[in-house]
Every structure is written in C-alpha cells, then in structure tokens.
Amino acid sequence: MMRPDRRSLLERNILEFSSKLQADLILDVLIAKQVLNSDNGDVINSCRTERDKRKEIVKAVQRRGDVAFDAFYDALRDTGHNDLADVLMPLSRPINCAVNPVPMECPMSPSSHRRSRALSPPRYASPTRVHRDSISSVSSFTSTYQDVYSRARSSSRSSRPLQSSDRHNYMSAATSFPSQPSSANSSFTGCASLGYSSSRNRSFSKTSAQSQYIFHEEDMNYVDAPTIHRVFDEKTMYRNFSSPRGLCLIINNEHFEQMPTRNGTKADKDNITNLFRCMGYTVICKDNLTGREMLSTIRSFGRNDMHGDSAILVILSHGEENVIIGVDDVSVNVHEIYDLLNAANAPRLANKPKLVFVQACRGERRDNGFPVLDSVDGVPSLIRRGWDNRDGPLFNFLGCVRPQVQQVWRKKPSQADMLIAYATTAQYVSWRNSARGSWFIQAVCEVFSLHAKDMDVVELLTEVNKKVACGFQTSQGSNILKQMPELTSRLLKKFYFWPEDRSRNSAV
Structure with a gap:
C-alpha cells in the first residue's frame, strides 16, 4: 500500500502530471525498471488521449505502493522531468531496489470490459542495497535507451519488421541491476491494439452509462509496434500496402417500412467505420437502402476506379x-x-482480397436467447414474404468429374479471393444490443483492434467466433441463448491488414 500522504500528493498534482508528463518515455522506463508490466502498458496505451494516458500512469503508480512511488520519482529525474520530480521530492527517497513484475489488479481494457478477472494483489521486493555502478546505469538510461532503440528501428526498417525480442534486448541492456537477477517476465510485449505507437494512439472511448465503445481516430503512428514479426511473402500472402489500403463500403439499414427499427445499429456503424478508417481504408457509408438500391450501390462499388490492394463490404x-x-x-x-x-x-x-461482413439474421431459430434488452435482426413470420430459400440447382456430379479440355491459359475461379464473415450460422438469429450494437460487430472491433498487427484475417475471425460464442449470452425465460458466427473463406493466400504508419506512409 502507498502511504496516504504520498497518495494525496499525487492526487493533488494530477492536473500538472497530466499536462507535462512525457507518457511514452516514462512508461518505457517504468516497465524497464519492472515497476509496471506489459499488461499495465496495454491498459495505459489503450487510453483515448495523451492526457488520459498520463493520468493512468499516475494511477498505476498509486496502485503499486511506496516502492513504485520512489521508482516514479527516479524515473522523472532520469528522463529530465525535474519540475515534476521536485513536486514529489519532499516525500521521496532514493530508490535502491527493483520491483518484481507480478499480476496486479488494474482497470479492465475495452476488450475485457464485460467481465472481471480475479487477479492476485501486487507484491514487491524488499528494499536492498545496490552498488553505485548499477545506480549510475539507471541515471544514464535515457541516452542508452534512445540510442539502442534508434539502432534497432533503423536496422529493422531496412531488413525486417521490428521484433518483440528487440525491445526486450535493448531494455535489458540499458538497465542492468547487478544485485537483482533478470526476470523472464520483463520482456515488453508491445501495445495491445492495432500496432499503436508509443507516441500517439487511438482506442475505444466509453460514452455515458451505456458502456458503448466507439473508436475515435487520431493521428496514429504504428511504427513503434514491436510485436509484428512477419516478413511479406508474395507467394503466401496477399499484398496490402497501397495508400489508402482500399475502399470499404458500409450499408446500414435501420428504419424499415414494416419490420422493426434496428436499434443499436448506429453504434455498429460508428465502430466499424472508425475501425477500418484507422486501418487505412477509405470508408463509404450508405444508410437505409432499398433492395434495388443495395444492388446498385454494390455494383458501382465493385466497378469503382479508386480501389486499392483490397476491398471491404459491411452489411x-x-x-x-x-x-x-x-x-x-x-x-x-x-x-x-x-x-x-x-x-x-x-x-x-x-x-x-475482398472481405464481406454480414450482420443480419439468417433464420428464426434461437440457439437458446432473451429479447428484453436485446433485439434480433430477424423477419417476423407474419410479414415474411415469399423469397426464394432454395440452395440452387442440384449438384451436377458428372459435370464436375467430366474430363476438361487442356487450356493454353491457366484459369482461376471467378469466385476466388473472397472471404465472407456471417454474424451467425444458417437458420439462426443474430443478437443486437440497443445501446452497444450487435455482438458480432462488437467482437470484430475489439479483436481486430487488438490483433490486426499480428494475425491474418482467418485467425482474427476465429478469435471473433470464440469471443461471441464464449463472451456473450442472453436469456429468454429459463433459457440461456447463445450465438455462433460463421466464416466462409475463398482466399488463396493469407491476408494481413498490415496496419499503416501514416507519418511515413509505410507498413509495419
């Protein structure tokens, strides 16, 4: 626990810290000193604004107790925040110890706001005497860290993306404590979002009491994301480096002539719009289209001259x-x-590659559910019309096995290079919350924001399947209802979003 007077001192000066602190530099130093761990870094980097990041760093220090207070004071001195260090100086003492990185209780990130986790309380190492040479190594941290970091980035940019091991290596080299064995848990795992830089980022923000998470775009820079460890291979991966990456068409139907209004779809539209805009796509939104208008809009979209390396359609x-x-x-x-x-x-x-996301019901069956707060994207049976539900012509087995004429040119199926992600399986409803939006789009936004930097789209959607299946449920009477998304892939290669470094117009 932190002494009350120290906690009060931090709280009284929170405005000064939130306006002057260089959050990214201080965060790296505190992680290197093992005062904070990578999970804490993820929570801090998920804050919407720089001011919020600075406040969260101070709160994280408060939760780590007196040893963290002294480490924070030293970090301020080491990084040139002398005016802020002077604020803490009356209650500080020189620190001669490292903090064991252990699980701690911290505010939940947006990806886990729906459920809490039982975490063990923080434990700290007892203060021990450290040789003066080791203290001098800490005081020279800033220059050493920046030098090694710059070398790692310049070398990785010419030959390969920055590795997660790089950051661990130069952090370990820059901060050595002879009296403390190095911890295997001290490696920095990087930002928990699209590949956010340590200088600017974008994340979810919480709006009012509805717990509605919507992306907000700022001037992002992905270049400092240390966890991307793949190298582009044209034989096995689709190219996706154009700027913009491509066009994204979003068709959002909310108000219908006879069917119920799709309350909550605006949250879906806002979330998915900002997600793909932040990943480098030009987003086109169309609201409340008739059946004929949908076909006309999609036809024009397919023939658009402005397409980049990939295209996205969201319905x-x-x-x-x-x-x-x-x-x-x-x-x-x-x-x-x-x-x-x-x-x-x-x-x-x-x-x-063409990615299609469909948030709509595919039937009226319920995988066991609850219509009190959540509504469904279904069609009431009383107004359902006589559309054709047949699967098409009978399967022509002989036509498939008939010997084919040798062609001069190799042919490729016209339906190739497409991936379709459905919110639910055939014949089942999909669920939508009137405040937060649909389960499926919520999961897509959260999973893609966390892992688009290091997973291909099939891996991402597998995580979405897991999140919807295990993380959402609703009740109808005594029944607990669930939902299972479905993925249909016609891709011939792996597809990565390759989040964009907007300041340098390059991918990381």
Missing part, C-alpha cells in the same frame, strides 16, 4: 437465410451480392 440489416432485406422489405439474395464482386463483374478487384 448491417435484417435478413433471412441467403437473403438481405432492404428498407422497403424487399429481399436480395446474398449470392447475387457476392457475384457483383467477383472477377467477372468487378475486374478491378480481380486477384485482390
């Missing part, structure tokens, strides 16, 4: 199995939509 609407419903209650077959994006109808997207 937020009511639906049934194999159909999406327009605001005029006219159904559109999903296969007709997908055909508009194939190589024949959208030649500018040939050989390019």
Whole structure:
C-alpha cells in the first residue's frame, strides 16, 4: 500500500502530471525498471488521449505502493522531468531496489470490459542495497535507451519488421541491476491494439452509462509496434500496402417500412467505420437502402476506379437465410451480392482480397436467447414474404468429374479471393444490443483492434467466433441463448491488414 500522504500528493498534482508528463518515455522506463508490466502498458496505451494516458500512469503508480512511488520519482529525474520530480521530492527517497513484475489488479481494457478477472494483489521486493555502478546505469538510461532503440528501428526498417525480442534486448541492456537477477517476465510485449505507437494512439472511448465503445481516430503512428514479426511473402500472402489500403463500403439499414427499427445499429456503424478508417481504408457509408438500391450501390462499388490492394463490404440489416432485406422489405439474395464482386463483374478487384461482413439474421431459430434488452435482426413470420430459400440447382456430379479440355491459359475461379464473415450460422438469429450494437460487430472491433498487427484475417475471425460464442449470452425465460458466427473463406493466400504508419506512409 502507498502511504496516504504520498497518495494525496499525487492526487493533488494530477492536473500538472497530466499536462507535462512525457507518457511514452516514462512508461518505457517504468516497465524497464519492472515497476509496471506489459499488461499495465496495454491498459495505459489503450487510453483515448495523451492526457488520459498520463493520468493512468499516475494511477498505476498509486496502485503499486511506496516502492513504485520512489521508482516514479527516479524515473522523472532520469528522463529530465525535474519540475515534476521536485513536486514529489519532499516525500521521496532514493530508490535502491527493483520491483518484481507480478499480476496486479488494474482497470479492465475495452476488450475485457464485460467481465472481471480475479487477479492476485501486487507484491514487491524488499528494499536492498545496490552498488553505485548499477545506480549510475539507471541515471544514464535515457541516452542508452534512445540510442539502442534508434539502432534497432533503423536496422529493422531496412531488413525486417521490428521484433518483440528487440525491445526486450535493448531494455535489458540499458538497465542492468547487478544485485537483482533478470526476470523472464520483463520482456515488453508491445501495445495491445492495432500496432499503436508509443507516441500517439487511438482506442475505444466509453460514452455515458451505456458502456458503448466507439473508436475515435487520431493521428496514429504504428511504427513503434514491436510485436509484428512477419516478413511479406508474395507467394503466401496477399499484398496490402497501397495508400489508402482500399475502399470499404458500409450499408446500414435501420428504419424499415414494416419490420422493426434496428436499434443499436448506429453504434455498429460508428465502430466499424472508425475501425477500418484507422486501418487505412477509405470508408463509404450508405444508410437505409432499398433492395434495388443495395444492388446498385454494390455494383458501382465493385466497378469503382479508386480501389486499392483490397476491398471491404459491411452489411448491417435484417435478413433471412441467403437473403438481405432492404428498407422497403424487399429481399436480395446474398449470392447475387457476392457475384457483383467477383472477377467477372468487378475486374478491378480481380486477384485482390475482398472481405464481406454480414450482420443480419439468417433464420428464426434461437440457439437458446432473451429479447428484453436485446433485439434480433430477424423477419417476423407474419410479414415474411415469399423469397426464394432454395440452395440452387442440384449438384451436377458428372459435370464436375467430366474430363476438361487442356487450356493454353491457366484459369482461376471467378469466385476466388473472397472471404465472407456471417454474424451467425444458417437458420439462426443474430443478437443486437440497443445501446452497444450487435455482438458480432462488437467482437470484430475489439479483436481486430487488438490483433490486426499480428494475425491474418482467418485467425482474427476465429478469435471473433470464440469471443461471441464464449463472451456473450442472453436469456429468454429459463433459457440461456447463445450465438455462433460463421466464416466462409475463398482466399488463396493469407491476408494481413498490415496496419499503416501514416507519418511515413509505410507498413509495419
């Protein structure tokens, strides 16, 4: 526990710290000193603004007790924050110990705001005497850290992306404590978001009491993300380096002629818009389209001259199995939509990855559920119309095995290079919260923001499946209802988003 007078001193001066502290430099020093661990760093880096980051650092120090207070004072001196260090000087003492990195109780990050975790309380090492040489190594931390960091970044930029081990290596080299054995847990695992830099970032923000998490874009810089450890291989990976990365079309149907209003879809639209905008896509939003307008808009989108290396289509609407419903209650077959994006109808997207996200019901069955706070993107049976639910022509087995004529040119299926992510499995409803939006889009935004820097899209959507299946549920009477998303991949290579460094127009 921190002494009350020290805690009070930090609280009284929180405004000064929140305006003057160089959050990124101090955070790196505190992690290197093992005062904070990488989990604490993730929470701090997820703050929306620089001011919030600075406040969170001070609060994290308060939670770590008296040893952390003294380490914070030393870190301020080491990094040239002498005016802030003078504020703490009356209650500080020179620190001669390191803090054991152990799990601690800290505010939940946006990705875990729905559930709490039982964590063990912080434990600290007892103060021990350290040789003066080791103290001098700490005082020279700033220059050593910056030199090694610059060398690591310059060398990695020319040959390979920055490795997570790089940061651990130069942190270990820059801060050595002879009296303390190095901890295996001291490696820095990097930011917990898209590859946020340590200088600027963007994350979720919490709006009022609705716990509605919406992305807010700032001038992001992904270049300092140390956890990306892949090298582009054109044989196994799709290229996705254009600036912008490509176009993203979002169709958001909220108000219908007969079917219920899709309350909560605005949160989905805002979240998914800012997610893909922050990942380098030009986002086009279309609201409340009829069935015919949806087809016309998607057809124009497929033929757009401004496409980059990839394209994204997001549909937020009511639906049934194999159909999406327009605001005029006219159904559109999903296969007709997908055909508009194939190589024949959208030649500018040939050989390019096309990602389709469908937030809509695919039937009326419930995987056991609860309509009190959550509503469903389904079609009431009384107003359901006679759309075609057939799967298409009978499977022509002989046509598939008939010997093919040898062609001079190799052919590629026109339906290739497409991935379709459904909010739910066929014949089942999908759930949407009137305040926070749909379960599926919530999970997509959280998982993609955390892992787009180090996972391909299939891995990301597998995590989305897990998050929706295990992290969301609702009740209907005595029944507990769940939801299971579904992924259909026609991709021929791995697809990475390669988050963009906007200040240098390069990927990391």
